[in-house]
Amino acid sequence: MKATICGLVLLTAAFFAMLITNDLGIVPLLLMLVGGWCLGFAVLNLTFRMRRNGLFLHIAVTVVLCAEGFAMVEFGGPLLAALPEPVGVALVVVQMATITAAGWLLLGLIGRVTDALARRERKNAPTRTTPEWERDPSGDGSFVSVRVVETRMRRLTLAMIAIVVFVSGAGIALLIALDDAVMRVGPKLSIVIMGLVLGLPAYGVLTAVLRRRTMDCRIAFGNDEVRLTVGGDLCVVRFADIERLRWRCDSDYARVELRGSGVDLSLFTGLAKPVRGRTAELPPLPRRVFTRLERCGLTVSRSRRGDVVTFSRTVS
Numbered sequence: 001m002k003a004t005i006c007g008l009v010l011l012t013a014a015f016f017a018m019l020i021t022n023d024l025g026i027v028p029l030l031l032m033l034v035g036g037w038c039l040g041f042a043v044l045n046l047t048f049r050m051r052r053n054g055l056f057l058h059i060a061v062t063v064v065l066c067a068e069g070f071a072m073v074e075f076g077g078p079l080l081a082a083l084p085e086p087v088g089v090a091l092v093v094v095q096m097a098t099i100t101a102a103g104w105l106l107l108g109l110i111g112r113v114t115d116a117l118a119r120r121e122r123k124n125a126p127t128r129t130t131p132e133w134e135r136d137p138s139g140d141g142s143f144v145s146v147r148v149v150e151t152r153m154r155r156l157t158l159a160m161i162a163i164v165v166f167v168s169g170a171g172i173a174l175l176i177a178l179d180d181a182v183m184r185v186g187p188k189l190s191i192v193i194m195g196l197v198l199g200l201p202a203y204g205v206l207t208a209v210l211r212r213r214t215m216d217c218r219i220a221f222g223n224d225e226v227r228l229t230v231g232g233d234l235c236v237v238r239f240a241d242i243e244r245l246r247w248r249c250d251s252d253y254a255r256v257e258l259r260g261s262g263v264d265l266s267l268f269t270g271l272a273k274p275v276r277g278r279t280a281e282l283p284p285l286p287r288r289v290f291t292r293l294e295r296c297g298l299t300v301s302r303s304r305r306g307d308v309v310t311f312s313r314t315v316s
Contacts, residue, residue: 003042010035011093015147033168034161036097039106049106049305055112062109065102068093099170105205124315128279134284136220143220144283146232147274148267149213153253156268163202207271214272219256219282223287228258228265237261239296245311256282285309290304 014031021028047058133142215231226242228235241261248254254270274280294300298311 003038006032007035007042007097007172008040010038011097012241015089015094017090017095019086022140023030030165030168032093033100034097034165037055037104037161037168039190040101042216043101044105052240054246058105058109058112058151062102062105065105069098069102079207100164103167104164112150126287128274129275130279130281131283132243133283134307141220141222142286143203143215143218143227145218146269146278147214147280148255148269149210149219149271150215150230150267151210151213152266153255153273156271159206161205167202180266208270210268211273212222215286217267217269221286221292228256228267230265237263239293242293242296242298242311243313245293245298247282247285247286247310248306254281 010031010225014035016029017025017028017031043061044058047054047061050057062238125134131144131146133144136143140304217231218227220227220229224240225238226245228237235258237258242258243260244257245259246255246257248256248270250270253268254268255268256265258267268282269282272280290300293311297313299314301310301312302308
């Protein structure tokens with residue numbers, strides 16, 4: 001929802017900027033490209049959340065956006081000239097936003113294909129297991145050992161936006177520089193090629209950089225405190241001092257966030273390189289942890305899908 005709102009706001013700002021300046025400058029262009037990426041990101045997440053027909057919707061939206069972009073490039077000139085200025089500007093905004101939206105959705109399709117092939121290979125490979133809770137030797141609660149990457153969700157989002165802006169800018173520059181080749185290959189295929197040549201390596205570099213920061217982590221919930229041992233450093237926060245605790249079990253965004261008593265940590269397991277034979281996930285929180293945290297005055301909330309659990313303290 002946030003990505004959708006952000007995308008619409010950016011595209012609206014680009015629309016009015018073009019109306020005021022009557023020029024496709026660098027600022028309106030970046031607003032269109034990032035706004036299109038935000039909408040593409042929102043659609044991609046929607047298709048992954050759908051248990052049924054998500055893949056079909058993904059393919060349908062991607063085909064429609066690519067067809068729209070191709071039609072605007074091939075036949076949009078006379079149409080824009082014949083339309084009133086506000087309508088023409090709106091079509092230009094849509095056309096430019098389509099580039100990053102379609103590119104992101106195409107990368108998502110490639111990811112689905114890659115994941116399907118990987119699942120086929122995993123059928124013949126040893127089954128990977130999810131990390132499990134173990135009884136703490138001290139007798140105070142239980143713990144789980146995982147590997148994590150310490151980073152913030154905000155930093156990760158900004159890094160992805162930076163990649164989109166870089167890839168979009170570099171792609172546009174290459175399309176302009178290779179105008180003759182683009183005319184021979186066709187604009188639609190050229191955009192796909194740019195996405196593959198620039199987008200995939202950029203995303204691969206980001207993933208590799210994050211995975212190099214992988215650290216061993218031990219997360220323990222005692223009777224009245226949570227203990228995090230990250231790379232040899234121990235942080236202890238009493239349940240009564242927790243301001244917020246966020247827990248997500250699966251996906252690339254699987255993570256634990258803990259804030260309180262001078263501690264402010266955000267640890268991603270989904271981005272880390274897991275131990276051989278283990279998945280990059282977190283196990284569900286034990287029921288006793290819910291009970292003890294609620295007794296300490298923390299309020300529990302869940303995301304719409306129920307995959308993210310957040311404990312927060314209400315300040316009266």
